[in-house]
Structure formats: C-alpha cells, structure tokens
Amino acid sequence: MNNEKKNSRTANFLKNSSATFLYQAILLISGFITPRVMLTFYGSEINGLVSSVAQFVGYLNLVEAGLSAATIYALYKPLADNDITAISAVVSAAKKFYYKSGYLFLGLIAVLAMAYPFFIDMPKGMGHIDVLIIVFISGFAGVVDLFTLAKYRALLTADQKTYILAVSSTVYVVLNTAIIAVMSMFRLDIALVKGIALLAVVVRTVILVIYCKKKYPKINYSEKPNYDALSKRWDALFQQLLGVVQNGSPVVILTVVTRDLKLISIYTVYNMVIAGLNSLLSIFISGLSASFGEVIAKGEQKTLQKAYSDFETAYYVLICIIYSIAFIMILPFVKIYTAGVTDTNYLNAWFGFLFVLNGLLYNIKTPQGMLVLSAGLYKETRYRSLAQAVLIIIVGVPLTFKFGVIGILLGLLASNLYRAIDLLFFIPKYVTKMSFIHTLKKWFVMAFNIAAIFLISSKLPISPDGYITWALWAVIVAVVCVVINLITFTISCKGNMGSLFNRILSIIKR
Numbered sequence: 001m002n003n004e005k006k007n008s009r010t011a012n013f014l015k016n017s018s019a020t021f022l023y024q025a026i027l028l029i030s031g032f033i034t035p036r037v038m039l040t041f042y043g044s045e046i047n048g049l050v051s052s053v054a055q056f057v058g059y060l061n062l063v064e065a066g067l068s069a070a071t072i073y074a075l076y077k078p079l080a081d082n083d084i085t086a087i088s089a090v091v092s093a094a095k096k097f098y099y100k101s102g103y104l105f106l107g108l109i110a111v112l113a114m115a116y117p118f119f120i121d122m123p124k125g126m127g128h129i130d131v132l133i134i135v136f137i138s139g140f141a142g143v144v145d146l147f148t149l150a151k152y153r154a155l156l157t158a159d160q161k162t163y164i165l166a167v168s169s170t171v172y173v174v175l176n177t178a179i180i181a182v183m184s185m186f187r188l189d190i191a192l193v194k195g196i197a198l199l200a201v202v203v204r205t206v207i208l209v210i211y212c213k214k215k216y217p218k219i220n221y222s223e224k225p226n227y228d229a230l231s232k233r234w235d236a237l238f239q240q241l242l243g244v245v246q247n248g249s250p251v252v253i254l255t256v257v258t259r260d261l262k263l264i265s266i267y268t269v270y271n272m273v274i275a276g277l278n279s280l281l282s283i284f285i286s287g288l289s290a291s292f293g294e295v296i297a298k299g300e301q302k303t304l305q306k307a308y309s310d311f312e313t314a315y316y317v318l319i320c321i322i323y324s325i326a327f328i329m330i331l332p333f334v335k336i337y338t339a340g341v342t343d344t345n346y347l348n349a350w351f352g353f354l355f356v357l358n359g360l361l362y363n364i365k366t367p368q369g370m371l372v373l374s375a376g377l378y379k380e381t382r383y384r385s386l387a388q389a390v391l392i393i394i395v396g397v398p399l400t401f402k403f404g405v406i407g408i409l410l411g412l413l414a415s416n417l418y419r420a421i422d423l424l425f426f427i428p429k430y431v432t433k434m435s436f437i438h439t440l441k442k443w444f445v446m447a448f449n450i451a452a453i454f455l456i457s458s459k460l461p462i463s464p465d466g467y468i469t470w471a472l473w474a475v476i477v478a479v480v481c482v483v484i485n486l487i488t489f490t491i492s493c494k495g496n497m498g499s500l501f502n503r504i505l506s507i508i509k510r
Contacts, residue, residue: 048261
C-alpha cells in the first residue's frame with residue numbers, strides 16, 4: 001500500500017511538473033518578449049508605468065485575505081477521504097467569501113484608478129484618463145479570478161491537479177503575449193493593446209470552468225457552507241501578505257519614493273531575469289505542497305522526513321547551479337537585452353549582483369516555506385511572516401531615498417536573510433523533528449560552491465556580443481556549475497544523493 005501511495009504521488013508529481021515546465025518555459029519566453037516590446041515601441045516610461053500599475057493591483061489582491069491557502073488546506077482531508085459532501089461544503093463557503101472579496105476588489109480598483117496618476121510623473125503624451133483606463137484593464141483579470149476561477153483553482157491545487165492550471169495558464173500566456181506583440185507593432189494606444197489582450201483571460205476562464213464541471217460533477221457549489229473549515233483564513237493572510245509585500249513592494253516603494261518611471265523600468269528588467277529563474281524553479285515544487293500536506297495529515301512522520309530531506313537536497317543542488325550561472329551571466333544578458341534602448345542606462349554591476357543574491361536567499365527558504373503551507377501552520381508563523389514584511393519597509397524605504405534601486409534591494413536582502421534563519425530552526429522543531437544541522441550543512445556547501453564557481457569563471461574571457469554567443473558561454477558556465485555541485489553534494493550528502501539517483505533511474509525505467 002505504501003508503494004502504491006508513493007507511486008501515486010510520484011505520478012502526480014510527474015504530470016504536474018511536466019505541465020508546469022511547459023507553462024514556465026512559455027512564461028519565461030513571454031517575460032523576455034513583452035518588456036522588450038514595451039521598451040522598443042513605447043519606451044522606458046511606459047514599460048515602467050505598466051509594471052508599476054501591475055504591482056499596485058497585486059497589492060489589492062489582499063482582499064482575498066488568505067482565503068485560497070485556507071481553502072486548499074481545508075480540502076486536503078475531505079479529498080483524501082473522497083467525502084463529496086464535505087468537499088462541497090468547503091467549496092461553497094469559499095465561493096461566498098470570494099464573491100465578497102470580488103466586490104471589494106472592484107471598489108478598490110476604482111479608487112486606485114482615480115488616485116494613481118497623482119503618484120507618478122505623467123509620461124509624455126498621456127493624460128489622467130489614459131492611466132485610469134490602464135488601471136481598470138489591469139484589474140480586470142483579478143475581478144474574473146475572484147468571481148469565477150478562484151474556487152476551481154483551490155480545488156485543483158488541493159487535489160494535486162495543478163497540471164490543469166498549468167495548461168490553461170499556458171494558453172493564456174501565449175494568447176496574451178501574441179496579442180500584445182502584434183498590436184504593439186502597429187503602435188496602437190497602450191490602453192487599447194491591454195484591452196484587446198483581455199481576450200486571453202476569457203479563454204483561460206472558459207477552459208477551467210468546463211474542465212471542473214466535467215471532472216467534479218458531484219460537487220454541489222450551493223451546499224450548506226462550512227465556514228468553520230476556513231477558520232485558518234485570517235492566519236493565512238499573513239503568509240499572503242508576505243508574498244505580496246515581497247514581490248510587489250519594491251516597485252510600489254520606487255514609485256512613491258522616486259516617482260521615476262525609468263528607474264522602475266530598470267528594476268523590472270533585472271527582476272524579469274530573477275522572476276524567470278524563480279518560475280523555472282517553481283516547476284520542481286509544483287503540487288508538492290499538497291503531496292506533503294497529505295503525508296502530514298496522515299501522520300506518516302518517517303515518510304515525511306525521508307522525502308523532505310531528499311527534496312531539500314535536490315532543490316539546493318538546483319538553485320546553487322542556477323544562481324551560480326546567474327551571478328556570472330546576468331550583466332552580459334542585460335547588456336544584450338537593452339541594446340538600442342538609449343533613454344536610460346540599464347548597466348550596473350551592483351544591480352546584477354544584489355538581484356541575484358536576493359534571488360538566492362529568497363529560494364534558499366523555499367523547502368521550509370513549503371512545509372509551513374503543507375502543515376497549515378499559518379497562525380504559528382504569522383508574526384514571523386509579519387516581521388519579514390515589516391523589515392522590507394523599515395529597511396528598504398529609508399535606503400531607497402538615499403540609494404534608489406540598491407536601497408530597496410538591501411531591504412529585500414535583510415528580509416529574506418531573517419526569514420531563512422527563522423525557518424531554519426522553526427521547521428525542524430515543529431514539523432520534521434530533524435536537526436537543523438542537516439540544512440545548515442547544505443547552506444555551507446552551497447556557499448563554497450558559488451565561491452569556487454565565481455573564482456573559476458572569473459578566469460574565463462566571457463564577452464558575448466549576441467544571444468547565441470551568450471547562450472554558448474552560459475552552457476560552458478553551466479557545465480562547471482553542474483560538475484562542482486554534483487561532486488560536493490555527493491560527498492557531503494551521500495545518502496540523499498544516492499536516493500535521488502535511484503528515483504531518477506526508477507522514473508527512466510518507467
């Protein structure tokens with residue numbers, strides 16, 4: 001039976017990972033195409049405007065108030081028991097909360113649309129009405145999500161079927177990117193371009209609604225709501241607050257403090273690279289939170305310890321390789337990517353270094369953060385999460401006044417370093433019951449590897465003059481990274497690496 005469970009979880013992981021890989025690959029490509037289109041046809045100010053508005057709208061998504069995370073957690077047990085009535089009661093309660101959140105979100109979008117123009121120095125040729133329309137259009141996807149998709153998204157995530165979400169999102173990204181790229185070539189008004197791109201949101205909505213209606217025909221969305229099942233909602237708010245502050249606050253702070261849309265454009269170009277890397281890394285944790293949640297809910301402690309230790313090792317090998325490459329190759333990439341854009345200077349070695357370092361610290365705590373969600377420890381970690389969010393503000397804002405982009409990056413670094421150290425001790429104590437030394441040892445191995453890779457790469461004459469030569473150099477650096485990491489981690493984490501190699505062989509044989 002244990003083997004059957006393990007095989008089932010492995011099968012779900014493979015499906016989720018494969019679909020998510022496709023989605024993240026497309027998203028990564030889109031993430032490079034769209035900003036470049038904005039820079040080429042509209043300039044740095046419009047690129048900064050679109051990015052800034054998107055982050056403000058992201059903040060308004062806080063009206064969901066942790067509802068998604070609480071719903072997913074509440075669905076683990078009834079889904080495992082195949083209790084249709086209990087599932088229906090949870091989804092019904094979530095639907096009602098989502099509707100209320102949707103109306104509040106719509107009202108806040110209206111307020112933002114009227115107030116936002118006063119936070120920025122208006123781009124040339126644009127008036128308040130133009131900006132107001134862009135804000136409303138940017139908020140439309142969030143409105144659709146709350147009124148139609150949110151309950152389905154939570155259900156699919158809890159049921160370890162994130163591959164369906166990945167497929168629908170892939171369709172959305174392809175359509176959205178194609179529309180923006182083609183319409184921009186005709187140099188249409190940016191508000192009109194964003195408006196036409198909303199077609200992609202409608203298509204994604206139709207796909208998910210049709211699938212969920214067919215897959216879960218017995219679920220009654222009008223069942224008597226079980227509001228008690230969502231009692232963790234307000235505790236989960238702190239986790240969501242952290243995510244929004246972490247991802248959205250830099251652009252918001254830069255907007256309010258500097259009012260410089262070109263500076264925001266510089267930030268978004270570097271952050272585009274890090275966001276792309278994070279998207280690729282998310283492939284390897286797709287659906288795992290639900291899998292670990294099932295193991296924790298059933299009290300399978302030994303299974304949890306073994307699976308988590310193997311996953312943590314694999315993830316650290318992966319991020320060490322990816323971010324080692326990023327340290328070496330990010331500045332040459334930005335130089336090539338922004339070639340021909342002359343309205344502001346995008347090249348700054350400190351930007352590249354601090355962005356990559358922050359990305360590494362952000363990801364180093366991902367395995368532990370995933371277990372917080374899997375175990376539903378929202379209340380137990382809410383003040384820790386709040387402290388991390390506050391650190392970004394109290395460190396980042398004053399430093400942004402003085403140092404601009406570098407200032408907000410230092411705030412993010414302080415926040416992520418605090419949270420990584422906090423979770424290093426919290427997870428072993430409350431979830432895995434393992435020594436924190438196991439994780440700390442892997443951190444030291446990563447630090448040694450990155451230093452060694454940086455030293456070796458500094459001897460190489462890396463000077464690409466186009467995307468092809470950049471890719472060739474990236475491959476050379478990647479080979480060095482892979483060899484060093486496999487050797488050091490195999491020596492220091494022999495048991496975990498052996499187990500991982502066996503899992504890979506098992507997958508290949510399948």
